[in-house]
Amino acid sequence: MYQRGQHVMRVDGPSYSTQTISSGNTGKTEARESSESNVVREEGAPGAQGPDSTSRFDDAPAAHRERLLPPPPPPPPAPAPEPWPVPEKNLKRGDSGEEVKLLQDALVELGYLTHEQVATGPGLFGPQTEAALEKFQGDRGLTAHGRYEPATREALSKSLAGSERTGGKTQQPSMSAEAAFITQFTSEYNPDGPRGSTNCGPASLAMSLAYTGHMPPGLTKEQQVDHARALMSPRRASEFTEVTASDGTRVPLLDRDHELTGGTMVSDGIQGAGLTSRYGQGWESLDQQLAAGNPVIANGATNTDWRAQFPERMGRGDIGHLNAILAKTPDGKYLVADPLHTGGPVAMTRQQLSVFFSPTGGQPSFNALQGASRGAGTGATAGASAGASAGSTVARLLDEAAARVPPFKPEPFTLPAMGVGVANVAG
Incomplete structure (x- = not known):
């Protein structure tokens, strides 16, 4: 989280009544977020001093949305899914028929199309289907020509192999x-x-991994956060410590609570968990990822309007921030998990959520955990073993894995210059 100018941000847990804010251990650092590469750099600057370095909560505002209640127990496991059908013949723009509809359904399952888009031309290979197929081909290292041919058929079958047939549901x-x-x-x-x-x-990455079953079992909440930071810092394996998960796997941790999240850390963390990091912008792209069961780590900022929407306490201050958008509710709201909120996850309308994206004109900007909807499987294993040894062997393996991932695409938007604030609880 970040502090703008002399304004400060403070948060607390429900058992504390007094809070203070400092801008770090020395009180003399300020951070600025790069407008091109999303890299956070610390620069020497005066920190908040005197009365302005403390803050208090306003009285908790009236709830503007419902608190989410825990869902009923999950149903019994479904029987093993049948293979997802894919078109057998080659297809291109202008084709139509049942084979095209099969292709569209597969692209919906993988998050490249939405049901709403298909409804505008079911069974018609138009520009939206072509664009979705090009995105899929690019993500799989194929030539992105938008035609459905044998190489694309094979890649589509492999991508769908771990997907459950659930009647169109994720x-x-x-x-x-x-x-x-x-x-x-x-x-x-x-x-x-x-x-x-x-x-x-x-914290946002940890929530997303836990929600989709990609977090090693048996970790405390803070261990989950430290594990997420380890996944986000693969080239710092020599600094990792370890714990043993309840399934016996060794889990790397990196306890660095006052270091910033910048550069490619979010993307690295998603990839470290065995998933694909996919940068996205706009509501349509966000809805596609959530429809496919993929949570996202959202880039935005808090302000008075954002904080006023939460049913329980939020701190003061205008700060750049990251949070998790886990899913959409049955009534079409966004399931938002903001790690600054003392009251848990909330459900928001598009209009309410757009307040968080004020730096980008109300349009979403995020990194999706693509593939998270497939369940834990190899993802949790990859995350647990990513730093099983803090030696050079692990660092080498991580570098090799990173080299197989397409280069990170910097976020093409500008965030305002902001300082860094650290929330502290007074003794």
Whole structure:
């Protein structure tokens, strides 16, 4: 989280009544977020001093939306899914028929089309289907020509192999959003958390992984945050510590609560969990990812209007921020998990959520956890083993894995210059 000018941000858990804010351990650093590469750089600058370095909560505002209640227990496991059918013949723009509809259904399942887009031309290979197929081909390292041919057929079959047939619905989450929720500071949602941190990025990634079953089992909330930070920092394996998950796997941790999330860290963390990081912009792209069961880590900022929407306490201050958007609810709202909120996840309309994206004109900007909807499987194993040894062998393996991933595409938008604030609980 970030502090603008002399304005400060403070948060607390429900058991504390007094909060203070500092701009770091020295009080003399300010951060600026690059407008081109999203890299956070620290620069020497006066920190907040005197009365302006403390803040208090306003009285909790009236709830503007419902709190989410835990869902009922999940149904019994479904029988093993049948293979997803794919078209057998070659297809191109201008074709029509049942084979095209099969292709469209497969692209919906993988998050490249929405049901609404298909409804405008079911069975018609038009520009939207062509564009979606080009995106799929590019993501799989194929020539993005937009034609359905043997190489694309094989890649599509492999991509669908782990997907459950659920009658057009995405796979159910591994746990409720309430159970997955984590604050970036000490609270009922993170009892072992730090008094203050800049953990909005790691906490958001940890919630997304836990929600979809890609978090090693048996970790405390704070261990989940530290594991997410380790995944986000693959080239710092020599600094990792380890714990053993309840399934016996060794899990790397990186306890750096006051370090910023910048550069490619979000993308690295998603990839470190065995998933694909896909940068997206706009509501249509966001809805496609959520429809496919893929949570996203959203880039935005908090302000008075944003904080006023939450049913329980949020801190003061205008700050750049990251949070998790886990899914859409049955009535079409967005399931938002903001690690600064003391009251857990909330459901928001598009208009309400657009307030968070004020730096980008109300349009979403995010990194999606593509492939998260497939369940834990190899993803949790990859995440647990990514830093199993802190030696040079692991660092080498991580570098080799990173080399196989397409280069990160910098976010093409400009964020305002902001400082860095750390939320602390007074003793």
